Amino acid sequence: MTANLRTDADQHRNRPPGSSTSPSLACTVAEAFSRIDGRLSCLPQERISPLAAAGRRLAQPAIAIASVPGFRRAAMDGFAIRFEDARALADGDEVSLTIVGESLPGKPFTGTIGPGECTAIATGAVVPNTADTLVRWESVDQQGETILLRRPVESHKDVALADEDIPAGRIIVSPPRTLRPQDIAACCSAGLREIDVTRVPRVGILATGDELVPPDATPGIGRIIDTNSLLLKCLVERDGGQVIAAGGAEAGILPDNLEAIRSGVEALVERADCVLISGGTSYGRGDHTAAVLNALGTIVFRGVGIRPAAPVAFGMIRHVPVILLPGNPVACLFGYDLFARRVIRILGSRDTDWPYPRRTMRLCQPIRSPRGKLEYLRVRCSGDDAVEPVWPRGASILSSTVAADGFVLVPEEIDGYEAGQAVEVHFYDSPPL
């Protein structure tokens, strides 16, 4: 154990989270955001097949190589004719045309339609060269190999141009854009075999704690299942990241041992674009993560005015952002959603807005909250347009987030809300109808 590894934890022992001796490390949420934003930018782009691009972030405009459909196409089932043959047709007149063939999708008519001739044609088929107009089958009388036109015909009716959908050279989609299924389909149709997208952030997840066992193990007395790794894995994937090591998978659980955490973090930083570490953020004897971050890189902030998750920390090990999340599961969730989500989404070139739909509701009970801290208040619906706090509201009560329909962020400047006050609720799913 090296001296510098001990320094940070020893320095802060017996001090409450958020009251670091170095005042520049503890900060407000707004300051924490600005420190994160000032250090990060999106990952480089890569070129991939459109077939793998759904949900990816477009990095460069996608430009059509070929026109779509690429040929003049029948928009209806009927007969392809030369408009010239029907130009003089007035009500009460009659024109007779000879059917000389058929054009079907994928099986075009290869001959030439001469004066007084036509072909049968199906929707989606190539319109024969010398034809320029389509008459629908229900508007003609067919007698054997002849059709009789009895009503005036509109020139170029139901014949789609070769670039009707997408002309070659047109920008199909531009950044910023999360590629939708229809974007991928349009790019494929216009001949693109590669699309430039931002690389997916590779996120390493480590859980620290002697008490932790993987999700598939049965915990003995005093031990618990490592649920934070699972929680974080789901959140990272929601935010467009790829998890490369998580508790229960690739030995992502580390004991409360400084050297073990140090070597686990060092190894992961080599492979990851971002590392999340849960547990050990506080100032107890087994809390080493900040000391490791301090020794291997730089702590950018430690201790933020929030409740829960006050001991959350962020730093850089070379170019890799590292977020230290408190072990308490609700603190881990809130700390992730406030800060790790932001980091991963910046790396992946995604917006950093809250991902939850919002609705203004009435709070039906008063709520007290410490001034100077942004509070994550879990609430559930109680009647029309009203919500109530979920109890108990401790940082260790993961089920409070399960029982809740959403949460209210009580701002730092106030000390709570009175009953009946309007609050903005972030719903984990859809707001009530």
Ligand SMILES: Nc1nc2c(c(=O)[nH]1)N[C@H]1C(S)=C(S)[C@@H](COP(=O)(O)OP(=O)(O)OC[C@H]3O[C@@H](n4cnc5c(N)ncnc54)[C@H](O)[C@@H]3O)O[C@H]1N2
């Ligand atoms: N004397 C003080 N003690 C504590 C303070 C304080 O100000 N003074 N702050 C409390 C606050 S606030 C928090 S938050 C926690 C921070 O804890 P750590 O990040 O150091 O986390 P641990 O001590 O390792 O664990 C806390 C709690 O969470 C459980 N845990 C840990 N990892 C996981 C996991 N992967 N999955 C599920 N549950 C996990 C762990 O068993 C503990 O029960 O410190 C307070 N203490």
Ligand code: MOO
């Ligand atoms: O900040 Mo802690 O997360 O309240 O338990």
